[in-house]
Amino acid sequence: MKRGWKVFATGFLLILFSVEPSAWADNEDRILDLLLKKKIITQEEYDQIKKEAQAPSVTTEEAKPGEKKPAPIGSYKDLETKRGGIENLRKEGYRNVWTDLDTLLKHSERLSIGLVALKAQYNADNTDRMPGTADENGFRIRAAELYVTGRLTPWSTYYMEVDFARQSEITLNSMYMDFYTKDMEHVKGLYPYLSQIRVGQFREPFGIEQGTSQGLLDFINRAYYTDLSLVGGVDTQAGDPSLNPFGKTNATGFMQQLDIGVQLIHKAPQLPLEPELQWAVINGAGRNFNDNNADKDLTGRLILTPTEGMKLYFAGYTGTAFFTGAASVPLQTNTDVKKTRQGVMYTYIPPQLPELKLQGEYIEGNDNGFRRRTWYQYILFRPFSFLPGFEPAYRYEEFTVDTNLPNSTLTRHTAGFNYYFHTNVKFTLNYEIKHDQNGGGNTNENNKNFFTTQIQFRY
Numbered sequence: 143m144k145r146g147w148k149v150f151a152t153g154f155l156l157i158l159f160s161v162e163p164s165a166w167a168d169n170e171d172r173i174l175d176l177l178l179k180k181k182i183i184t185q186e187e188y189d190q191i192k193k194e195a196q197a198p199s200v201t202t203e204e205a206k207p208g209e210k211k212p213a214p215i216g217s218y219k220d221l222e223t224k225r226g227g228i229e230n231l232r233k234e235g236y237r238n239v240w241t242d243l244d245t246l247l248k249h250s251e252r253l254s255i256g257l258v259a260l261k262a263q264y265n266a267d268n269t270d271r272m273p274g275t276a277d278e279n280g281f282r283i284r285a286a287e288l289y290v291t292g293r294l295t296p297w298s299t300y301y302m303e304v305d306f307a308r309q310s311e312i313t314l315n316s317m318y319m320d321f322y323t324k325d326m327e328h329v330k331g332l333y334p335y336l337s338q339i340r341v342g343q344f345r346e347p348f349g350i351e352q353g354t355s356q357g358l359l360d361f362i363n364r365a366y367y368t369d370l371s372l373v374g375g376v377d378t379q380a381g382d383p384s385l386n387p388f389g390k391t392n393a394t395g396f397m398q399q400l401d402i403g404v405q406l407i408h409k410a411p412q413l414p415l416e417p418e419l420q421w422a423v424i425n426g427a428g429r430n431f432n433d434n435n436a437d438k439d440l441t442g443r444l445i446l447t448p449t450e451g452m453k454l455y456f457a458g459y460t461g462t463a464f465f466t467g468a469a470s471v472p473l474q475t476n477t478d479v480k481k482t483r484q485g486v487m488y489t490y491i492p493p494q495l496p497e498l499k500l501q502g503e504y505i506e507g508n509d510n511g512f513r514r515r516t517w518y519q520y521i522l523f524r525p526f527s528f529l530p531g532f533e534p535a536y537r538y539e540e541f542t543v544d545t546n547l548p549n550s551t552l553t554r555h556t557a558g559f560n561y562y563f564h565t566n567v568k569f570t571l572n573y574e575i576k577h578d579q580n581g582g583g584n585t586n587e588n589n590k591n592f593f594t595t596q597i598q599f600r601y
Contacts, residue, residue: 252294258287258303259357260599267590283307284596285356287315297325305356315400318342340405340422347405347420347443348457349503350487352397357600360501360522361556362572366541367396367505367516370552379547381473382512383465396507396514396541397459397483398428403438415446426461437462437478452490457505459483465510473510483507497524516541522560531562535572549579552588570596 178188261284286306293299303316319341324333345353352368363369370385378384385396403424410417421442439461446454463479473479485505492498502519518539524530536557543550558572571594578588 253290253292256289256291257357257599257601258289258355259285260287261285261307261356261596262598263362263594263596266593284362287356289316294319297322314343316342316344318344334409334411336406337409338405338407340407343400343402344405344422345399346397346401346424346441346459347422348397348441348459348483349443349485349505350455350489350501351503352399357598360499360520360535360560361537361558362570362594362596363556363574365503365516365518365537365539366552366554367503367518368399370395370541378550379512379544380470381510382470382544383463383473383479383510385509385514385543396516397505401425401428401439415448418445419443420445424461426463441483451493451496452488455485455487457483457485457487459507463509479510481507481509497530498522513545514541514543515545520556533560533562535559551579553577553579566599566601568598568600570598572596 178185263282263284264280265282266279284307287303288306289301289303291299291301299320299322301316301318301320302314305313305315321339321341322333323329323336323338329336345355347353349368351359351365401422401424403422405420405422408419419442421440423438423440426437426439439459441457441459441461443455443457446456448454460482461480463481465473465477465479466475468475483505484507485503487503488501490500499522500520502517504517505515507514516539518537520535520537522533522535524533526532537555539554539556541552543552553576555575556572557575558570561569563569572592574592574594576588576591578586580586580588
């Protein structure tokens with residue numbers, strides 16, 4: 143009954159004020175004060191009613207000459223204003239998506255369940271299969287990732303992400319708690335210089351694509367530096383610990399995507415370039431298990447805003463792996479291996495041409511004295527204003543396993559397009575032209591040209 147009276151009173155006041163605000167100039171404060179005193183409305187509703195009652199009502203016809211009119215419904219400009227929509231997320235550099243829960247959750251939301259990515263693919267490569275060998279061509283479920291999130295206290299949230307697509311296991315991608323200093327009574331003075339503390343298993347603060355959620359990738363396959371699971375066709379020199387000294391599939395690659403530890407975020411938006419520092423102390427072995435040494439790894443990135451629409455990243459990583467493979471002079475079994483990674487990355491969506499997106503990353507690394515290098519550059523462009531969901535895409539990348547070893551570079555061209563049927567439904571077609579300087583023909587996984595299509599859902 144009380145709630146019904148509250149709704150009626152609120153609506154009545156809004157209608158009354160909007161009809162003739164000047165007639166109520168002397169009495170509106172008294173009425174609102176009375177409703178607030180009787181606890182019929184809250185302080186928040188009190189403030190909102192006054193704000194809406196005083197706001198001028200301007201229609202399109204009443205707009206002043208030269209004033210910007212609303213974009214046509216369905217146009218790119220219109221779509222990018224829809225909060226949470228893919229066009230809006232793209233314009234914002236995909237920030238605040240599944241990573242900044244404070245922007246998604248109300249204080250009363252204890253539980254929210256959604257879909258990070260459900261991806262169905264059809265794959266085909268140029269391999270001439272021999273009788274009795276497995277055929278890689280065909281349909282598959284690439285990802286079935288769900289998330290559960292919510293707010294436990296006014297100053298903390300939780301997030302869990304699970305992938306059901308694997309045949310042998312259900313994979314726990316992320317499981318962490320976020321604590322926000324701006325909402326903590328005794329430490330709010332630290333905000334924004336210490337904005338957030340994250341504890342658990344999370345995407346490492348290093349690169350751009352390496353830290354991007356599965357549901358927001360612009361291409362079907364991730365860049366080599368975070369998803370290079372097979373380099374068997376590339377010869378390595380004696381003593382090279384390889385890219386995956388742990389021998390675990392969930393830590394494969396030049397840079398693992400997830401790890402367990404503690405992350406801190408610092409911001410200084412009032413300074414030039416609006417610097418933001420994200421850094422973490424982690425185990426160093428990838429998701430779902432502890433590493434096999436007592437040392438902790440350190441990773442982080444500094445994010446700058448040189449100009450509107452651009453984000454510039456400087457990233458670093460240092461840590462220790464414990465090599466358990468076969469002895470190879472000078473590397474012995476059960477030996478600590480020092481590893482470092484450093485890189486520079488950027489994304490740019492020009493304010494004058496929001497249909498264009500440029501992104502690139504350059505990363506170097508050292509493993510026990512062996513130096514690696516990788517980079518990519520890609521471009522997305524939406525050429526048709528009448529078809530804003532159509533997005534051609536192209537990426538070129540290189541990965542050099544050992545800069546001192548000839549013929550150890552892999553290259554890949556990826557061309558295709560994305561088409562957004564809906565903010566949460568995307569079709570992607572990619573064709574990859576891959577080349578391994580080491581050769582090996584079709585027996586080399588790194589030399590198979592690859593065609594793939596994918597329909598993706600996220601919510």
